[in-house]
Amino acid sequence: MKLNSKIHGIIDYAVVLFLFISPKLFNLPSVTALVTYIIAVVHFTLTILTDFELGIIKVIPLKIHGWIELIVSIALVGLAFLLGGMEGDLARNFYLAFAAAVFITYLLTDYKGAKAS
Numbered sequence: 722m723k724l725n726s727k728i729h730g731i732i733d734y735a736v737v738l739f740l741f742i743s744p745k746l747f748n749l750p751s752v753t754a755l756v757t758y759i760i761a762v763v764h765f766t767l768t769i770l771t772d773f774e775l776g777i778i779k780v781i782p783l784k785i786h787g788w789i790e791l792i793v794s795i796a797l798v799g800l801a802f803l804l805g806g807m808e809g810d811l812a813r814n815f816y817l818a819f820a821a822a823v824f825i826t827y828l829l830t831d832y833k834g835a836k837a838s
Contacts, residue, residue: 723829724830726773726830726831726832727774727775729773729783729826730775730776731775733764733768733775734768734775736764736823737761737764737768740757740764743757743815747811749812750811751808753804753815767789787827787832790823794824797816797819798820801813801816801817
């Protein structure tokens, strides 16, 4: 079963909220917290600019959104080890889990069946 674009949009907004609350919720170290807030803003921007039901400005095709998420999921693994080396296991494990979640969402989404409202 593939996630449709509307469900993917709901997940995207939930991820943005999760990222904004994570630094306090998990007591993330300072650099990891700052990076998390920055990624939340970037992810929010990507989501509102995506051409799907829950996009607001609709300039980025959903297929491109998917490719960006794939690339980001891979980059997050490197970031996990970079932050982990600087700030410890919590930072590393947070970003490894986040990378896995982004990758799984990428795998489960139907990026071809999207139609903007």
